[in-house]
Amino acid sequence: MCFVGSETAMATMTTPRHVAIIMDGNGRWAAQRGLSPSAGHKAGVERIRDLLEACKHRRIEVLTLFAFSNENWQRPSTEVKLLMGLFQAYLRREAKRMREQGVCLRVIGRRDRFSSSLRRAIEEAEAITAAGTDGSLVIAADYGGQWDITCAASALAKEVAAGRRPLASIDETALAAKMQLADLPPVDLLIRSSGEQRISNFLLWQLAYSELFFTDTLWPDFDQQVLDSALAAYGCRNRRYGGRNDECSQTASS
Ligand code: IPE
Ligand code: IPE
Ligand code: MG
Numbered sequence: 001m002c003f004v005g006s007e008t009a010m011a012t013m014t015t016p017r018h019v020a021i022i023m024d025g026n027g028r029w030a031a032q033r034g035l036s037p038s039a040g041h042k043a044g045v046e047r048i049r050d051l052l053e054a055c056k057h058r059r060i061e062v063l064t065l066f067a068f069s070n071e072n073w074q075r076p077s078t079e080v081k082l083l084m085g086l087f088q089a090y091l092r093r094e095a096k097r098m099r100e101q102g103v104c105l106r107v108i109g110r111r112d113r114f115s116s117s118l119r120r121a122i123e124e125a126e127a128i129t130a131a132g133t134d135g136s137l138v139i140a141a142d143y144g145g146q147w148d149i150t151c152a153a154s155a156l157a158k159e160v161a162a163g164r165r166p167l168a169s170i171d172e173t174a175l176a177a178k179m180q181l182a183d184l185p186p187v188d189l190l191i192r193s194s195g196e197q198r199i200s201n202f203l204l205w206q207l208a209y210s211e212l213f214f215t216d217t218l219w220p221d222f223d224q225q226v227l228d229s230a231l232a233a234y235g236c237r238n239r240r241y242g243g244r245n246d247e248c249s250q251t252a253s254s
Pocket of ligand 2 (some may be wrong): 021023024064067068069072196198200
């Protein structure tokens with residue numbers, strides 16, 4: 001039995017080590033107010049600081065945020081430009097604060113399509129926060145799950161071609177080791193805001209056994225209460241990983 005909502009239950013329930021979020025719904029939030037998508041993106045960025053702090057208080061070790069997908073380049077160039085500018089400004093503004101909080105920042109995804117100034121801002125923010133040992137923030141920007149798997153496969157293929165790895169050594173463990181986030185705890189919980197119930201080419205390999213939580217809340221309205229609803233739902237999940245839970249095994253063996 002799982003009691004959701006009581007403070008005791010919240011305090012004792014299982015906390016995910018790694019939470020990933022698809023921050024969706026900025027455009028609809030803006031449209032509801034008669035504003036352009038840019039206004040939604042600006043409001044959306046503002047949610048991140050509080051969220052990071054809330055995750056730290058709840059002892060979540062890693063927060064991974066989907067900020068820009070490989071496919072988001074298809075959007076109007078003014079919107080893409082605005083998003084790139086917001087990302088750069090966010091990195092410049094927040095890196096020091098993250099260092100003070102002991103948070104280590106990592107950006108995953110392609111970097112070759114970013115401007116040189118954005119690339120520099122990413123490198124500087126990662127360097128400033130590199131020593132952080134009190135939580136990790138991962139930002140997925142120009143990221144795609146298919147790109148990630150392709151890079152991992154290509155890295156293995158190169159090692160085989162160079163004679164540094166036997167073909168027979170390629171298995172799930174070898175591929176997993178080449179994927180982004182390989183050195184971090186597995187993603188326990190994926191949250192998507194805005195009511196959409198799809199992955200949109202976010203972490204594909206890494207979500208194999210993650211719990212999924214979808215909320216209708218649009219990203220700029222996402223607050224600690226919504227986070228706590230997701231955590232409460234997570235606390236009630238029975239993660240079996242293809243095996244049997246205790247109750248079932250007892251019934252089966254009796
Ligand atoms: C998510 O909000 C932000 C990015 C994809 C960069 P959207 O801009 O996709 O918001 P909706 O889905 O149009 O409401
Ligand atoms: C996914 O949202 C990407 C990010 C939130 C960064 P999209 O809005 O791009 O996804 P679709 O197009 O609805 O699948
Ligand atoms: Mg969207």
